[in-house]
Amino acid sequence: MFALIDCNNFYASCERIFRPELNGKPIVVLSNNDGCIIARSNEAKALGIPMGAPLFQYENVIRENNVYVFSANFELYGDISNRVMSILSDFCPEIEIYSIDEAFLDLSQYKNFNLRNFAEEVKKRVLKWVGVPIGIGIAPTKSLAKVANHIAKKFPEYTKNIHIIDSEEKKLKALKWLPVEDVWGIGPNYAELLNRVNVRKAYDFIQLPDQWIKKHMKINGLLLKYDLSGIKMMSLETPTMRKNIATTRSFETYYEKFDDLKERITTFASQCAFKLRQQKSHCKSLSVFVATNRFSTNSDKYFASIHLQLPYSTNSTIDIVKYAIIGLKKIFKEGYQYKKAGVICHEVYPESFYQPTFFENRNEKHLLLMKTLDKINHTYGNNTIRLASQDEKGLNKMKRNFLSPCYTTRIEDIITIKV
DNA sequence: TCTGGGGTCCTAGGACCC
DNA sequence: TCTGGGGTCCTAGGACCC
Numbered sequence: 001m002f003a004l005i006d007c008n009n010f011y012a013s014c015e016r017i018f019r020p021e022l023n024g025k026p027i028v029v030l031s032n033n034d035g036c037i038i039a040r041s042n043e044a045k046a047l048g049i050p051m052g053a054p055l056f057q058y059e060n061v062i063r064e065n066n067v068y069v070f071s072a073n074f075e076l077y078g079d080i081s082n083r084v085m086s087i088l089s090d091f092c093p094e095i096e097i098y099s100i101d102e103a104f105l106d107l108s109q110y111k112n113f114n115l116r117n118f119a120e121e122v123k124k125r126v127l128k129w130v131g132v133p134i135g136i137g138i139a140p141t142k143s144l145a146k147v148a149n150h151i152a153k154k155f156p157e158y159t160k161n162i163h164i165i166d167s168e169e170k171k172l173k174a175l176k177w178l179p180v181e182d183v184w185g186i187g188p189n190y191a192e193l194l195n196r197v198n199v200r201k202a203y204d205f206i207q208l209p210d211q212w213i214k215k216h217m218k219i220n221g222l223l224l225k226y227d228l229s230g231i232k233m234m235s236l237e238t239p240t241m242r243k244n245i246a247t248t249r250s251f252e253t254y255y256e257k258f259d260d261l262k263e264r265i266t267t268f269a270s271q272c273a274f275k276l277r278q279q280k281s282h283c284k285s286l287s288v289f290v291a292t293n294r295f296s297t298n299s300d301k302y303f304a305s306i307h308l309q310l311p312y313s314t315n316s317t318i319d320i321v322k323y324a325i326i327g328l329k330k331i332f333k334e335g336y337q338y339k340k341a342g343v344i345c346h347e348v349y350p351e352s353f354y355q356p357t358f359f360e361n362r363n364e365k366h367l368l369l370m371k372t373l374d375k376i377n378h379t380y381g382n383n384t385i386r387l388a389s390q391d392e393k394g395l396n397k398m399k400r401n402f403l404s405p406c407y408t409t410r411i412e413d414i415i416t417i418k419v
Numbered sequence: 420t421c422t423g424g425g426g427t428c429c430t431a432g433g434a435c436c437c
Numbered sequence: 438t439c440t441g442g443g444g445t446c447c448t449a450g451g452a453c454c455c
Contacts, residue, residue, distance in 0.1 A: 031423035038423070054422040072423085099455045187453050218429060218452080246425065295422055342424090427454075436445075 001115065001138055001166070002236075003105040004145040005088060005122065007081075008133045008153070008161070010101035011039035014080045015070050017131040018407045018415055026067040030055055033250050033399045034071055071400035079408045083130045091122050096236040104142060106236050119162040139165035142234045143227040146184040147174050147202065171230060175203040185224045190217055202228060241279050241350060247271040248342025252399045254293070255338045261290060262325060266389045267397075268343040269317070269324035276315035276345060277370060282354065284313045284347035286320065288327035293339040304331035307346075313354055316366035317373070320345070321387060 007013060011029040016022045026043035030036065037053050047065055049058055055069075062069060081100045089095050094106035110118060119136045126134050137149025144165055151174060152163040165171050181191035183202050193216060199205050206229045213221045227233040247268040255261055265288060276282055289305035306327045314320065324343050356362065377384050383394040391397070405413035 033421095033423075035422055052423085056421040059421095102455075185453065189452065220429070220453085242426075244426075248424065250423070293422085425455085427452100429452080430450090432448090434445100434447080437443085 001107040001110070001140055002142050002145040003092075003107055003119070004098075004137045004142070004149040005103050005105065005134055006149060006153075007084060007101040008135055009039060009041050010081075010132070011070075011072070011077055012041040012044070013132045014073075014077050015068075015404055016041075017080070018405075022068055026065060027070065028062070028067055029070045029072055030402065031072060033252055034401055035250070038072065069402045071403040073404050073406065075406045075409050076404065079406075080130060080132060083408075084126055084132060084134070087126050087129060088122065091118075091125075094236060097239070104145065104236055107138065115164055115166070116162065119164070120160075123162065133161070135161040137163050137165075139171075140230050141227045141232045143184050143224060144171065144174075144230065147178055147228075150178065150182060172203065175206065175228070176201055178202040180205050183224070183228065185220065190221070193217075241281055241348065242275075243348055244344060244346055245272050245275045245281075245283065245348060246342060246344040247275070247395075248289075248340065248344070249395070249398065250340045251338070252397065256334075256336070258328075258332050258334075261328060261332060261338055261341060263389060263391055264341050264397075265324050265328045265343060266321050266387060267391075267394055268341065269321040270387060270390065271395055272343050272345050273315050273317040273320040273370075274374070276320075276348065277374060280351050281348050282313040282315040282351055283310070283320075283345035284349070285309045286323060286327070286343060286345045288324050288331065289342050289344075290328070290331055290338050291340045292336050296339075299337055300335070302333060302336045304333070306331050312357065312360040312362045313347075313349065314362065314366075315351070316363075316370055317387065318366060318369075319362075321389075 012027040015027055015029065024043065025041070026047060027041040028037045028044050028049060029039035031038045034055060037049060037051070037055060037058065040049055040051070044067055047061055047067070049061060061067070077100060085095070085097050085103060088103050088105065092105040092107065092110070094109065096104040098104055107115065115138050119138060123134055123136060126132060135149055135152040137145045137147065137152050139145040139148045148163045148165045152159045152161050165174055178201060180186055180194050180199055180202055181188070183205065186194070186205075194205060199208065206225050208225070210222060210225070213225055223233040249264070249268065251264070255264070272286070285308060287305055287307040289303070291303045292299065292301050294301070308323050308327050310319070310323055373385050383392060386394065407413055407415060
C-alpha cells in the first residue's frame with residue numbers, strides 16, 4: 001500500500017501557526033509581487049475566490065469579507081515543509097517528497113499494521129509538533145492513493161481527513177465518483193478530449209480500450225489506466241538532480257535602462273549559480289530572456305531569449321554572471337518597458353562529471369572562493385557577500401506588502417510572549 | 420494601474436550517418 | 438508503375454505536475 005499525505009491549504013495553514021486567532025477566518029496567500037492568489041483557506045474558497053486569480057480583481061470580495069491577505073513567505077513555508085517531512089520520514093523511511101506540501105510513503109513494511117491507527121498517529125503528531133493539518137489517502141497504487149486523498153479532503157466530516165481504499169468495492173465506489181478531470185495526470189486538455197467521447201468519471205476512463213488511450217494519451221496515459229485500475233505501475237521515485245535550473249521574476253515596476261536589467265540578470269544568474277552548487281552540479285549552457293508586460297494592450301511588446309554555450313562547465317557565480325550579461329547585451333533593445341526577465345541553466349551535470357578540455361581556461365580558484373562565499377552567506381545571511389553589480393535587495397526586490405515574519409528561521413523574527 | 424514561478428516527460432519530424 | 442533498411446541526435450511543441 002501507498003500513502004499520499006498532503007498538508008491542507010498549506011501556505012494558508014503556515015500563516016496560521018503563529019496566528020491562531022486566524023483559525024476559521026478566510027486567508028489568501030499571494031504570488032511574488034503580490035500578483036495572484038495562489039493559496040486559500042477553506043473559508044476563502046467558500047467565498048468563491050478562485051485559484052490563480054489576480055488580486056486586483058477580487059479586492060472588493062476581500063475587503064467586504066475581511067479576508068486576511070499575505071505575501072508569499074517561502075522562507076517560512078520551506079522550513080515548515082522540512083519539519084513535516086522529517087516527521088513523516090520518522091514514521092516511514094520509504095518516502096518520496098513529491099512537492100513542498102506532499103509526500104508518498106511506501107507502506108509495504110506495514111503489512112500487519114492497522115493502517116487507520118497508523119494514519120491517525122501520523123496526523124496527530126504533525127498537528128501537535130508542527131501545527132499543520134494534513135490529509136491522508138492510502139491505497140494499493142500511487143494514483144489510487146491520490147484518489148483516496150482527494151476523498152479524505154472532500155468529505156472531512158465522514159473521513160476525518162483519512163481515507164483508505166483497501167477493497168474492490170471501495171475502489172469502484174471511488175472511481176465511479178471521481179470526475180475524470182480530477183484524476184492525477186489528466187489535465188484540462190485531456191479532460192476535454194475525454195469529455196468529448198463521453199468519459200466523465202475515472203471509472204469510465206479505465207474502461208477505455210488500450211489502443212485508444214495509447215493513441216491519444218501516449219504511453220503515460222496507458223500507465224495511468226493500469227495504475228488506476230489497481231495494477232502497480234509507479235514506484236516511489238528517488239530524488240534526482242535537477243536537469244534545468246531557473247531563476248525568473250517579474251519586476252515591481254517597469255525597467256527601461258540597460259543597467260537596471262543588468263542588475264536583475266546579475267542577481268538571477270547569481271541565484272542560479274548558487275542553486276547549482278547546492279545540488280553539487282554545474283552547467284554547460286544557459287539562456288537569458290527579457291520580456292515586456294504580456295498583458296498590456298497599449299505599449300510595444302517585445303520578447304527575446306538567447307541560448308549560450310559556455311566554454312566550460314561551471315557553477316561559479318562570476319562565470320555564470322559574465323555569460324548571462326553577454327547574452328543580455330545581445331537581446332536588449334532600447335525603448336521598451338521591461339517587466340520580466342530570467343536566467344535558465346541547461347546541460348546540468350554532477351560536478352564529478354567535469355572533464356576539462358585541452359585549451360580551456362577555467363579558473364580553479366573560483367571553487368574555493370565560492371565555497372567561502374556560500375559559507376559566509378549561510379552564517380550571516382543570504383546577501384552578506386555579493387557581486388558589486390548587485391544591489392542590496394537581491395532577490396527580494398519585489399512588492400511584498402503583506403509579508404509575515406520568518407518566525408522559525410530568523411532570530412529577530414522569533415515571537416515574544418508576554419507574561 | 421494591477422496578472423507567479425518552478426519543474427518533468429513524451430513524441431513527431433527533420434537532419435544526419437552507414 | 439516500381440525507389441532499402443537500419444540507425445542516432447536534436448528540437449519544437451504539447452501535455453502534465455505543484
